[in-house]
Amino acid sequence: MSVLIGGVLLGAGVLLFVLEPVFSGKSAPMYDGDDVFDEGAARRRVALTALRDLEYDRATGKLDENDYGQLRTELSREALEHLEDEGGGGDGGRGPDRASRELEEEIAELRRAIREGMQCGACEHLNRLGAQFCGRCGEGLGREPRMPGEGLS
Amino acid sequence: MTILGEIALWISLPVALWGAAVSFAGGRLGRGDLVLSGERTVHVVTILLVLVSAGIIAAFLGNRYEYYYVVNYSNRELDTYFKVAGLWAGQRGSLVFWTLLLSVFSSIAVFFNRRRNREFMPYVSGTLLGILSFLLIVLLFAEVNPFERLGFTRFNGLGLNPQLQNYWMTIHPPTLYLGFTAFAVPFAFAVSALGMLKVWNMVLVVLTFLLTIFATFLTRSGLIESVHSFAENLTIAYIFLGFMGGMAIFAAILIIHRLPSLRPENQIQSFLSRESAFLFNNLLFIGVTFAVIWGTLFPLITEGFFGETRNVGPPYFNRVNIPLGLMLLALMGIGPVIAWRRASKRNLRKNFTLPVAMGVATLAVLLVAGVRHGMALATFALAAFVMTIVVTEFWKGTKARARIAGEGIVSAFRGLVKRNRRRWGGYIVHAGVALVFTGLAGAAFDARVEQEMVPGEAMTVRSALGSEYRLVYESLSHTRPRVADDVQENDWRWTALLTAYRDGERIGVLRPEKRFYPVMEQTSTEVGISSSVLEDLYVIPKDLETGTDRATFEVKVLPLVPWIWTGGMIVAIGTLVGLWPPRGVPVPSAVRERAVRRPVPAGAAG
Numbered sequence: 001m002s003v004l005i006g007g008v009l010l011g012a013g014v015l016l017f018v019l020e021p022v023f024s025g026k027s028a029p030m031y032d033g034d035d036v037f038d039e040g041a042a043r044r045r046v047a048l049t050a051l052r053d054l055e056y057d058r059a060t061g062k063l064d065e066n067d068y069g070q071l072r073t074e075l076s077r078e079a080l081e082h083l084e085d086e087g088g089g090g091d092g093g094r095g096p097d098r099a100s101r102e103l104e105e106e107i108a109e110l111r112r113a114i115r116e117g118m119q120c121g122a123c124e125h126l127n128r129l130g131a132q133f134c135g136r137c138g139e140g141l142g143r144e145p146r147m148p149g150e151g152l153s
Numbered sequence: 154m155t156i157l158g159e160i161a162l163w164i165s166l167p168v169a170l171w172g173a174a175v176s177f178a179g180g181r182l183g184r185g186d187l188v189l190s191g192e193r194t195v196h197v198v199t200i201l202l203v204l205v206s207a208g209i210i211a212a213f214l215g216n217r218y219e220y221y222y223v224v225n226y227s228n229r230e231l232d233t234y235f236k237v238a239g240l241w242a243g244q245r246g247s248l249v250f251w252t253l254l255l256s257v258f259s260s261i262a263v264f265f266n267r268r269r270n271r272e273f274m275p276y277v278s279g280t281l282l283g284i285l286s287f288l289l290i291v292l293l294f295a296e297v298n299p300f301e302r303l304g305f306t307r308f309n310g311l312g313l314n315p316q317l318q319n320y321w322m323t324i325h326p327p328t329l330y331l332g333f334t335a336f337a338v339p340f341a342f343a344v345s346a347l348g349m350l351k352v353w354n355m356v357l358v359v360l361t362f363l364l365t366i367f368a369t370f371l372t373r374s375g376l377i378e379s380v381h382s383f384a385e386n387l388t389i390a391y392i393f394l395g396f397m398g399g400m401a402i403f404a405a406i407l408i409i410h411r412l413p414s415l416r417p418e419n420q421i422q423s424f425l426s427r428e429s430a431f432l433f434n435n436l437l438f439i440g441v442t443f444a445v446i447w448g449t450l451f452p453l454i455t456e457g458f459f460g461e462t463r464n465v466g467p468p469y470f471n472r473v474n475i476p477l478g479l480m481l482l483a484l485m486g487i488g489p490v491i492a493w494r495r496a497s498k499r500n501l502r503k504n505f506t507l508p509v510a511m512g513v514a515t516l517a518v519l520l521v522a523g524v525r526h527g528m529a530l531a532t533f534a535l536a537a538f539v540m541t542i543v544v545t546e547f548w549k550g551t552k553a554r555a556r557i558a559g560e561g562i563v564s565a566f567r568g569l570v571k572r573n574r575r576r577w578g579g580y581i582v583h584a585g586v587a588l589v590f591t592g593l594a595g596a597a598f599d600a601r602v603e604q605e606m607v608p609g610e611a612m613t614v615r616s617a618l619g620s621e622y623r624l625v626y627e628s629l630s631h632t633r634p635r636v637a638d639d640v641q642e643n644d645w646r647w648t649a650l651l652t653a654y655r656d657g658e659r660i661g662v663l664r665p666e667k668r669f670y671p672v673m674e675q676t677s678t679e680v681g682i683s684s685s686v687l688e689d690l691y692v693i694p695k696d697l698e699t700g701t702d703r704a705t706f707e708v709k710v711l712p713l714v715p716w717i718w719t720g721g722m723i724v725a726i727g728t729l730v731g732l733w734p735p736r737g738v739p740v741p742s743a744v745r746e747r748a749v750r751r752p753v754p755a756g757a758a759g
Binding site: 007019025029030056057064 | 156157160161164168171172175179183184185186187188189190192193194197201204267268269270271272274490491492497499500503504546549550553556557
């Protein structure tokens with residue numbers, strides 16, 4: 001008898017728990033909440049991850065400067081293309097996680113680099129913000145070198 | 154408890170079918186309530202299967218000999234520990250255990266993805282519940298129900314296979330099952346999130362899952378001579394074969410249908426790149442897999458074509474797989490050092506000088522020491538090469554990070570691993586595998602002596618590493634242990650006592666044993682083992698004569714065997730590091746190549 005009651009209770013409990021969402025309309029999220037990636041964002045992120053690997057390979061001496069420069073240009077362009085896909089809006093503040101923020105900062109830096117003419121006119125290499133000469137071909141980056149003390153004028 | 158378990162088994166099937174149906178429907182129709190119901194089902198099925206398993210264990214512990222399964226795998230004389238293990242001692246219980254593990258893995262997958270990969274999670278739940286439903290149908294309708302009753306109650310059971318009455322034999326099924334059953338999870342992700350993987354990744358994931366089913370079919374059916382063929386029921390083997398065929402067709406259709414979106418976007422840019430190393434790596438793994446399949450199926454193939462069964466033994470597997478394994482080992486070293494996309498010869502020279510030098514130095518030292526075994530030499534040299542690379546990688550990475558981030562060595566090291574767990578977890582795994590290989594190559598130097606002795610006599614054996622082991626045969630005793638007063642003995646034991654000395658120093662007492670199981674009328678052997686950092690000492694009793702106490706022992710010294718265990722543990726640690734979920738939500742790789750446009754929620758635009 002007690003077994004029968006146990007079985008019935010078990011069955012009823014299972015039914016209730018499994019069917020409850022259908023009756024109450026409770027819903028599972030159908031799309032990723034905090035961390036939504038669309039095509040552009042995903043591709044940009046992939047390109048940025050590749051950029052990071054590139055930096056690491058260079059720092060540990062696995063890549064030649066020449067290859068590094070060339071690949072960096074390609075990857076940066078790819079990352080930026082997808083950035084522009086989004087209408088320049090970016091996706092700032094989307095994710096609360098640190099990795100996301102760090103990536104956003106990298107994107108922002110790349111964007112400033114373009115705006116402020118850090119891309120080399122001769123070889124299209126994308127240089128770090130603040131660079132005065134191209135890291136790849138040595139070409140000047142179209143700005144007068146600042147002398148100490150005159151930066152703010 | 155047992156009846157509750159049986160009820161739980163019957164409830165679980167309709168529930169799992171419901172869950173599979175609403176998960177697919179919910180995904181298709183975009184109905185979150187159905188999806189939630191499906192995900193709850195996954196957890197419910199897990200709980201139900203825990204009850205089922207508890208029911209089976211309760212039947213074993215309670216000596217319920219009205220159940221066919223309990224009668225066949227237990228008796229009153231059996232130790233409690235082995236009664237609990239009865240859950241996976243036979244085919245019926247093993248199937249329940251497989252289903253239980255798969256449901257636990259499914260629950261974990263659903264739980265960790267409750268806010269991630271939401272677009273395709275309904276299909277993942279659906280696929281997993283589909284596989285679970287299949288297993289439950291088999292359990293309930295293929296004459297393998299673990300709760301089947303005899304119609305009468307026997308006073309005692311038939312006992313457990315003596316081979317399984319050993320601690321390590323008892324835990325081997327669950328430890329292997331853990332990995333084996335888990336392959337259904339990547340399969341579910343692969344077929345649900347098409348586009349997340351490249352074609353060949355997809356094929357590999359699907360193939361792996363199908364092969365786990367195929368292996369089950371082969372061993373369970375008895376087609377291949379195997380200790381695992383329960384051979385009580387062949388229907389189930391063919392059901393598995395049919396299921397595998399169905400899944401293969403389903404996966405093939407999916408892959409072909411989605412082929413355009415699966416094509417790799419990036420070409421391999423250079424032969425000298427990590428991408429191409431990965432490609433070779435995968436080809437080698439496929440090579441090893443097919444070599445093993447060929448060797449396993451060989452008796453069937455020869456029987457089918459030539460009418461006589463021929464077996465291939467260890468020589469075949471060694472000849473084919475050792476060279477492939479060594480190539481894999483080499484790639485394990487090359488992979489991390491070679492750059493993504495493009496590596497230049499100059500860089501390679503720079504990065505490979507030290508590791509190659511270490512490999513060559515190892516080779517030279519061993520040659521001077523008199524080692525002449527070609528494969529073993531190659532293994533040791535390559536392992537040294539891989540180890541050097543792993544250590545250098547960690548060192549270089551830490552140094553680079555310390556320099557760039559301006560951190561101390563310790564925090565740079567922590568930051569390094571944290572930032573890219575998969576990379577560094579992978580390197581740890583490489584180090585572990587190099588150790589495992591080294592340990593395996595130790596088999597080339599096994600020392601073996603067989604000797605007949607009477608108590609008081611001693612024997613010596615010299616190991617390849619130069620230690621001298623001396624074993625003094627002290628005595629032979631006979632016991633008939635009982636688990637309780639009111640039962641017979643489960644087994645009769647003849648235990649030899651030997652004191653072991655290494656290079657004159659006493660290292661312990663070994664108690665190798667012969668056992669006789671009166672119920673099964675079978676004997677078994679318990680090996681006396683003494684393990685040190687460098688080698689294992691095995692004492693195997695061959696012949697024990699009561700009365701005269703004369704005994705023959707086979708003594709083996711197996712160099713580097715403990716390294717296999719240590720390496721395995723390092724592999725496990727590396728895997729944990731690699732899989733440990735990062736804080737915050739990582740990039741779902743699933744979205745990489747996928748064109749998913751999500752509808753903009755109201756109010757979010759602008």
